Amino acid sequence: MGRWIAIGKVPGWDDLAKFTDDLKATAKWRVDPRTTITSVIALTDGRMLAECHANQQADFDAWLKQKGWQVESVTPVKHLARTGEIWKVS
């Protein structure tokens, strides 16, 4: 299982209502039993950051394409810190 961060833009997602519609319901972020979009962050410059864990990057790529992303980069996560907890990912 791997974890990746995508950076890019999605038309409409800087509007909170559209962002909510497209990401709130479980089926919108649980793509399948192995692929989960665990977070999406909308930046004020219009870019989006999305984190995905999946068996392979191709599963994330498919979701990004389906959602209409203009992808700038997709990069595997190495390790991360969240509110003082450190997680080694790859």
Add this chain to the structure above:
Amino acid sequence: MSEAKNPLTAEIKKLIGVTGEKIEASPPWGIEREGLRIFTNAIMDPDPRYWDDEFAKKTRFRGIVAPPIYCSYIARKTLAGEPDPISRAFRENPNSDGIGGVREDMPGALPPIPTPLKRILNAGNEIEVYKYPTLGDHIFSQARYSDIQGRVTKDGTPMLVVTTETTYTDQNGAVLCILRQSGIRR
């Protein structure tokens, strides 16, 4: 080739039918209202048979009863004065999952399965209910390996399916419920 890899060894087969010690699962004061209140709220079951004395007296149960398999949860409780299990779990492992793994030295525990297959997945549960506990009842539990099967999947993965049966009885020996849990080890 597949037969040679079947993980059900003669040593493991001997465990079928092995029964653990019968232990008291309830706290020393037995089944009581506050525990029932907390539990029935958590399963969001407002049934007045669990809390309304006047109504419950008129039912076939003749008084307050506990939900069908309430007795299977009460053994987890940490009694007052016992060493804190949460602190212990994190002392042993700062990255603990919070429960510190299954303690094989717990009273009533069955002997461990001697297998290198360590990953456990829940394969299913069976529940038979015969009687509901009432206020003041003391609950006893006894576990048994009711079945152990071994097989090799089509892709050559060895696995064991271990079924543990736990019988819950009250202070008079009446069977309350029987729970069977099947776990896949691979």
Add this chain to the structure above:
Amino acid sequence: MVTADELRNKAQVYFDDIEVGQDMPPLVIGPLTTTHLFRWSAAIENWHRIHYDQNFAIYHDGLPNVLGQGSWKQSILPRYLKDICLPDGWAWKVQFQHRAMIVPGDTITVWAKVTGKRKADGLGLIDMDVGMRLQPDVESCPGTATIVLPIRGGKAIPYPFVAPQGA
């Protein structure tokens, strides 16, 4: 969700009135939240972090979110069957497997479909397929159950329950 008064005043369903293929009234629970999961963990003193610590669930166990507890599901199916049988029937047995994970945001529909009717020792046994379905139609807990309903004009279902011979 059902109310205390509905359970207090529930009318008996009889064996005679059940048809094979019939869907029993479902029980809808949710949407579940992390708070519901936390309450269950506290109620049964299950401190497993995958049920309330999102970072641990996601980054340590690779789960999609904190998970609904299998132990909670295990109590919901007997509770649902108990409600169907009230006041004088008996929810005798149920078996099920754990399939789709439950996460916060899920709404659960507990369901039962009658697959057979039979009599044993003067008691009416109803066999059913049961489960807990999530939106959108994903099965979390497929299983089967046998409940015992009174037969009109027949004998009372014993309590404590005694399994009928040959059932």
